[in-house]
Amino acid sequence: MESLLGMRDCAIANFTRALSLNVGDMRRKLLHAGPGGKVYTPEQVLAEMKADPPTREGLSLLKIWCMSDEQVQKEIEKARLAVTASRQ
Amino acid sequence: MSKSKRRSRKRVSLLPLVANRCDYEQATHWGAYWTKWGVLDFAAGCSPPVPTVDLYADLATQANWRQQIINNGAIFVCGVGHGNDYVFTGQNEEILLDVGNPYDLTLMEGRYGSFLSCVFGQAAEAFVGAGMLGFFGYTDTYWFEAAIYPNSLATPFFTSHFTYDRALLSGKSQREAFDLCTAAYNQAIASADQTTARYLISDRDAMHLDARDESTGPYKGEVTPPPIPPPAPSTCPIAGAIVAMLNFSYAGLGRKTRFMAVVGR
Numbered sequence: 001m002e003s004l005l006g007m008r009d010c011a012i013a014n015f016t017r018a019l020s021l022n023v024g025d026m027r028r029k030l031l032h033a034g035p036g037g038k039v040y041t042p043e044q045v046l047a048e049m050k051a052d053p054p055t056r057e058g059l060s061l062l063k064i065w066c067m068s069d070e071q072v073q074k075e076i077e078k079a080r081l082a083v084t085a086s087r088q
Numbered sequence: 089m090s091k092s093k094r095r096s097r098k099r100v101s102l103l104p105l106v107a108n109r110c111d112y113e114q115a116t117h118w119g120a121y122w123t124k125w126g127v128l129d130f131a132a133g134c135s136p137p138v139p140t141v142d143l144y145a146d147l148a149t150q151a152n153w154r155q156q157i158i159n160n161g162a163i164f165v166c167g168v169g170h171g172n173d174y175v176f177t178g179q180n181e182e183i184l185l186d187v188g189n190p191y192d193l194t195l196m197e198g199r200y201g202s203f204l205s206c207v208f209g210q211a212a213e214a215f216v217g218a219g220m221l222g223f224f225g226y227t228d229t230y231w232f233e234a235a236i237y238p239n240s241l242a243t244p245f246f247t248s249h250f251t252y253d254r255a256l257l258s259g260k261s262q263r264e265a266f267d268l269c270t271a272a273y274n275q276a277i278a279s280a281d282q283t284t285a286r287y288l289i290s291d292r293d294a295m296h297l298d299a300r301d302e303s304t305g306p307y308k309g310e311v312t313p314p315p316i317p318p319p320a321p322s323t324c325p326i327a328g329a330i331v332a333m334l335n336f337s338y339a340g341l342g343r344k345t346r347f348m349a350v351v352g353r
Contacts, residue, residue, distance in 0.1 A: 064286045078274075079275070079277035083274055083278050
């Protein structure tokens with residue numbers, strides 16, 4: 001949940017757009033859409049999730065979009081290294 | 089190996105596979121297309137050809153599934169369908185396998201499976217514990233991107249997944265197939281943009297194999313793959329177009345399948 005606070009605006013926009021169609025109410029509860037919108041603290045998010053758990057799809061999306069761009073880039077680099085290693 | 093032994097091996101009668109290709113809404117429509125590409129077409133090109141039973145659309149019922157597996161003595165079951173922790177489904181979400189049904193646990197005894205669905209990988213341990221020889225699936229929601237049916241953005245997702253099935257059909261062991269499938273996802277991730285990579289990473293990390301003996305496979309050592317595997321359908325870059333995001337999700341009887349759209353990539 002920590003990384004929720006670190007999400008960039010584009011990720012938040014994508015996430016909330018997808019989430020709004022998927023989980024509906026969770027969008028309002030977790031994040032306010034758009035750049036500069038208020039982001040809940042991890043404690044608030046956890047409390048909300050306990051009170052009204054999102055669907056499995058919602059959690060899956062949450063996990064996907066809570067990865068920072070830097071984390072994704074690291075995974076891409078790791079994958080490239082694995083591909084290179086397998087060719088040697 | 090002597091020539092006579094090689095010849096006699098070619099004469100081995102292979103046990104068939106049964107493929108679920110339900111096709112009744114968007115996610116399964118894509119999945120059905122790619123299952124034909126990934127499994128049925130490939131099996132036909134193997135030497136000797138692997139016999140197949142294609143349960144397409146309305147044929148993907150529980151009665152047919154059970155009958156075809158038993159009557160044909162299928163060694164391998166596979167295909168696409170919505171799923172959850174407990175069930176793998178066919179046409180219109182008709183349950184094909186239910187981990188809570190003793191009949192289904194017995195049905196899978198002595199067989200191998202590969203299931204392209206959400207979450208059904210969670211049931212792997214129970215099936216293998218009951219005598220299934222191997223179970224490949226996904227323990228989380230399976231995501232893929234889609235644009236213009238049936239190829240384009242979906243290609244890296246489906247080609248990665250079906251690397252597993254194709255490896256088994258090529259005579260590889262389950263462990264070898266799993267490693268090749270992981271490598272295929274890595275290859276796709278390595279050449280993907282940030283958005284696509286997120287979903288591919290999620291799918292790769294949800295892969296799950298449970299087997300009684302990973303060094304075995306349904307056609308291990310018995311099949312020669314096609315000399316040149318059929319190419320994947322050509323891709324169609326569509327930067328800036330609408331991108332559909334589907335998941336293979338089946339969260340329980342009577343609950344609607346979810347469909348999401350992310351606009352403006």
